[in-house]
Amino acid sequence: MKTILRVLGLLRPYRREVTFALVCILVGNTFALAVPRLLGATIDAVVARGNMGLVLALAGAIVVVSLLRGLFLFGQGYYTEAAAQGAAYRLRNQLYDHLQRLSFTYHDRQQTGELMSRATSDIENVRMFLKFGLERSVQLLFLLPLTCVLLLTLDAKLALLSFAFLPVILGRSFYASRQLRRLWDRVNADTGALTTILQENLVGVRVVRAFGREDFESRKFAAQARNVSLDTLEANKLHSFNMPFMNLMILLAIGLVLWLGGQEVIAGRMTPGALAQFIFYLLMLTGPVRVVGFIATLYSRAASSGGRIFEVLDAPSPVRDAPQA
Known part of the structure; x- marks a missing residue:
């Protein structure tokens, strides 16, 4: 958790972009919550009253609300990307500058390919979390409670039956998050080792050829590349199981609502x-819940990559400014 808080701290210089992004997320999702109510009113206007004038007015309102939502979605995407790119830019430069100031002893102990991996793929993992992880997390925290309240006001019995599936989905997501953190740690370590092999081979390619070691180096690279492939496959297998499992729980909830809700409509109680x-609101609720697995993956990768980056940044540098310099 400390690593994630430190990663989020990278956004401090971009408070303006983050503020605009939060406003766009909240307002855009508020418009999204208005659409199902308008659609429900339109259906009742057609079925119960046959009032085409009201139908046209409601259809126009849906179009206007959807356009406004699209405008704020654009702002949401733009400002979150601006903040994430800015943070990644500063972090990349900070890491590079710190590497220039570290001692020769430190560089002798570290593998160049490993450092290259931290400066490239690890920083990209952090950027992905700051962009998509933060964006989806805010949507989840905003939409989840509001949608639950709206469902309860429409039909408390159906809502409570639907909510019965949420603990299963959330429990599975948290379990997957812990497993994915461990797997992505392995993937990052394997990727760093692979980059090291590549870097050392390219730098010493003349020596490799002079001693006829091409086949040996190829086998060594292939073995490490296989480790990366297998560990990545294992992580994605866990992620790939998560999504269908969540979709199954969601579809079961929707099927239950259609069955019981249909009986309520036939009986005239709804x-x-x-x-x-x-x-529609249940589908909106399942949207944030469905991305919990995606957020968990981003969180795990950012925690792993952030730890590797901060390990370098926290390494003491012998090159320091003199007092009052």
Whole structure:
């Protein structure tokens, strides 16, 4: 958790972009919450009253709300990317500058390919978390409670039945997050070792050829590349199981709502528009819940990569300014 908080601290110089992004996320998702209510009212206007004038007015309102939502979605994407790119730019330069100031002893102990991996793929993992992880996390924290309240106001019984699936989904996500952290640590270490082999081979290619060691070096590279492939495959296998599992839980919840809600409509205790509205809100609820697995993956990769980057940045440098220099 300390590593993630330190990663989030990279956004401090970009408070303006982060603020604009948060405003766009909150306002855009507020417009998104208005669409199901308008759709439900439109269905009831057609089925119950046949009022085409009201239908046209509601359809126009849906178009306007959707356009406004699209505008704020653009702002959301732009400002989150601007903040994430800025943070990655500063971190990359900070890491490079610190490497210039570290002692020869430090560089003798470290493998060049490993340092290259931290300056490239690890920083990209951090950027992905700052862009998508932060964006999706805010959406989750905003939409989840509001959508739950809206579902409860529409039909408390159906809402509580739907919520029964949430602990299973969230529990699976947290379990996967712990497993993915371990796997991505291995992938990052393997990638660093692979980069080291490549770098050392390219630098010493004349020596390799002079001693006829091409086949040996090729086998060594292939063995390490296989480790990267197998560990990445294992991590993605876990992630790939997570998504279908969550989708299954979501579809079971929707099927249960359609069955019980349909009976309520037939009995006259619920309007078709209210049932449609409930299903739309349930789908909106499942959106944030579905990306919990994606957020968990980004979180795990950022925690692993951030730790590797900060390990270098925290290494003491013998090159320091004199007092009052």
